[in-house]
Amino acid sequence: MRDDARNAARERRKRNIVLALVLGALAILFFLMSIVQWHEHSGH
Amino acid sequence: MAAAETLVLNRVTTVGDFFALLKPRVMSLVVFTGLAGIIAAPGHLHPLTGFTALLCIAIAAGASGCLNMVYDSDIDALMTRTAARPIPMGRVARDEALAFGSVLAVLSVATMWLFTNLLAAALLAFTVFFYVGVYTLWLKRRTPQNIVIGGLAGALPPAIGWAAVTGTLSLAPMVLVAIIFLWTPPHFWALSLWRSGDYARAGVPMLPVVKGKRATRNQILAYTLVLAPLGTLPAFIGLGGMLYLIASATMGFWMLLEAFATWRERDEAREPAARRLFGVSLLYVFVPFAALIVERLLHLPPLWT
Numbered sequence: 001m002r003d004d005a006r007n008a009a010r011e012r013r014k015r016n017i018v019l020a021l022v023l024g025a026l027a028i029l030f031f032l033m034s035i036v037q038w039h040e041h042s043g044h
Numbered sequence: 045m046a047a048a049e050t051l052v053l054n055r056v057t058t059v060g061d062f063f064a065l066l067k068p069r070v071m072s073l074v075v076f077t078g079l080a081g082i083i084a085a086p087g088h089l090h091p092l093t094g095f096t097a098l099l100c101i102a103i104a105a106g107a108s109g110c111l112n113m114v115y116d117s118d119i120d121a122l123m124t125r126t127a128a129r130p131i132p133m134g135r136v137a138r139d140e141a142l143a144f145g146s147v148l149a150v151l152s153v154a155t156m157w158l159f160t161n162l163l164a165a166a167l168l169a170f171t172v173f174f175y176v177g178v179y180t181l182w183l184k185r186r187t188p189q190n191i192v193i194g195g196l197a198g199a200l201p202p203a204i205g206w207a208a209v210t211g212t213l214s215l216a217p218m219v220l221v222a223i224i225f226l227w228t229p230p231h232f233w234a235l236s237l238w239r240s241g242d243y244a245r246a247g248v249p250m251l252p253v254v255k256g257k258r259a260t261r262n263q264i265l266a267y268t269l270v271l272a273p274l275g276t277l278p279a280f281i282g283l284g285g286m287l288y289l290i291a292s293a294t295m296g297f298w299m300l301l302e303a304f305a306t307w308r309e310r311d312e313a314r315e316p317a318a319r320r321l322f323g324v325s326l327l328y329v330f331v332p333f334a335a336l337i338v339e340r341l342l343h344l345p346p347l348w349t
Contacts, residue, residue, distance in 0.1 A: 011058055012056070014058070014059060015058070015059055018059045032092055033096055033159050036092050036093060040090065
């Protein structure tokens with residue numbers, strides 16, 4: 001039972017790390033896309 | 045106590061469970077045809093914008109698959125092919141999957157609008173609506189024409205990719221849509237020929253269940269007879285070159301041979317010809333679309349200008 005609880009906690013931690021990585025990657029993508037859009041609209 | 049422990053174990057949702065909700069295999073096909081639309085379209089798109097557009101198409105396809113699994117979890121539990129999906133297995137709650145799919149759908153459409161254009165975003169939103177609202181909620185449990193009409197959702201990605209680049213639609217992307225639209229029925233009916241017991245048990249009115257296997261074989265052959273020549277059409281409207289023509293003609297001929305073998309098949313227990321047709325039909329989409337992508341990347345000229 002203790003092993004199950006430990007596994008569940010590990011799985012939750014893994015899920016949170018993946019979620020944080022995905023959100024971080026999205027934030028970077030939005031930032032880079034903003035630069036691309038700004039460049040294209042300013043005629044560079 | 046043991047049952048309670050099992051329930052607790054089942055409720056620990058892994059990252060893999062959420063990924064499985066996105067139907068990654070279907071997603072790969074959609075991404076590939078969407079990429080073909082982006083690359084084949086005339087005009088310039090910043091590579092990062094192209095990547096973002098493709099990501100939006102992939103996420104929207106995943107969201108559609110997820111919402112489909114939410115509604116179909118009852119029948120998924122009854123079919124061998126789908127019983128191990130996260131919701132029927134009790135690893136993801138329906139509410140969680142509903143929230144997950146809805147957030148992804150809104151996020152993908154909004155991002156597409158923000159970074160490409162309204163037409164691409166509208167087409168993407170229409171695709172999600174059509175797959176979830178029209179196919180899943182309305183057609184799938186009501187008519188054997190479910191995958192014929194519903195196939196439009198899976199056929200649209202090349203047009204979405206094209207629209208993301210050009211902001212418009214024309215004959216060329218619609219021909220690519222038509223090819224996938226006509227490819228969908230023989231592809232799924234081949235699968236349903238050897239899975240008809242599954243569909244019958246779940247009460248899904250697939251063609252072999254409602255009209256019988258003979259009618260299904262006839263329909264597969266009829267659709268493939270139209271599909272094979274249509275598949276070569278991009279080479280004659282200034283879209284594809286010699287490589288595309290060879291790839292599409294070869295694959296069309298191969299698929300026609302397998303459709304004919306399926307039409308003649310008498311082994312109704314194992315359906316070997318239908319299984320082969322299913323495999324070849326997967327190649328039928330990948331090979332010509334890959335040829336189209338390669339031609340554009342290598343700047344090979346189209347056959348007709």
